[in-house]
Amino acid sequence: MSKAIDTTLAPQYFQKFPVHIHKDEPVVKEGSSAAVKMFERLVPEKDTRSHAVGPYGDAYAICYPEGDTEKTKLAGEIIEALWMYDDIIEALPHDEAALEHATVKQMLAGNKDGKAPGRKTLMTSIFRDARDRMMALDPKGSPWMIGVLRQYLTEYDGNDNTYNDIEEYATFRTLNVGFRIMSGFMQWTTDIYLNEEETQITKDFYMASGRVMALTNDYWSWEMEKRESIDRSAGIRNAIPVLMKQFSLNEKDAKIFAKGLTVDAEEYMWKLGLDLKKTGSETIKKYVDAMILLMGGSGFWSATCPRYNTAQK
């Protein structure tokens, strides 16, 4: 059983999702720490600012508080590596990024001796063993999760579209914020697998959850992202500049607007979740509860983590 975190001690956390932490947080934390160390070794010149460190504990222990300990630890290691890899790949020209993705996908498919096109592919060695390690922990559920990972890499935001409309942007962003990965590992760590019918029934809830995560991430990561120069014509992927442009708002007002949209998105998602809990199967009920804990963990970590909340270079 996980422990509840008293969120009233962090007044900036404006959401109302409950937040829990894994009973084995020190063990879970080893996963994300291992990924950070690996990146520091492979690409010492890059900034390896953690996506997991926070004053209340490891992000993955907070996002997956009810997960199996070993699986949650491995999930943390893989996701942390993926996000650090994203940081690096974002700065690459589109062609090179596509090549990198193709290599990683091949590795996840089980082809371990894919040719290494260039030095940057060193980074992808991180994913070399991910597949086998996942299979060793869970031969039944892992093929599904590996499929989710491969789909993420296929659909990865490679376009340079500019969005002028917040609804259009949010629709794109919902599936492009890493939500598939985060919710997929939520299911993998807790053994919650939906059948086809259950997947259909929960589809709106799934999309609504993705919207919450997208807006929450944009709200909290904006201060960091606006300081960073990102080498892409479309600029920073964030709702704040879209809102500023669409409604001619200054930055401060656009942030408040984004906060309001996040609260609205949360209310809608929660309502759908409660409806599902009234009528859904036992699996659906567990799925809704775990998703709510994931939203709480993701939002609370974002609201308190040094990555987003301290002035950095």
Ligand SMILES: [Mg+2]
């Ligand atoms: Mg962001």
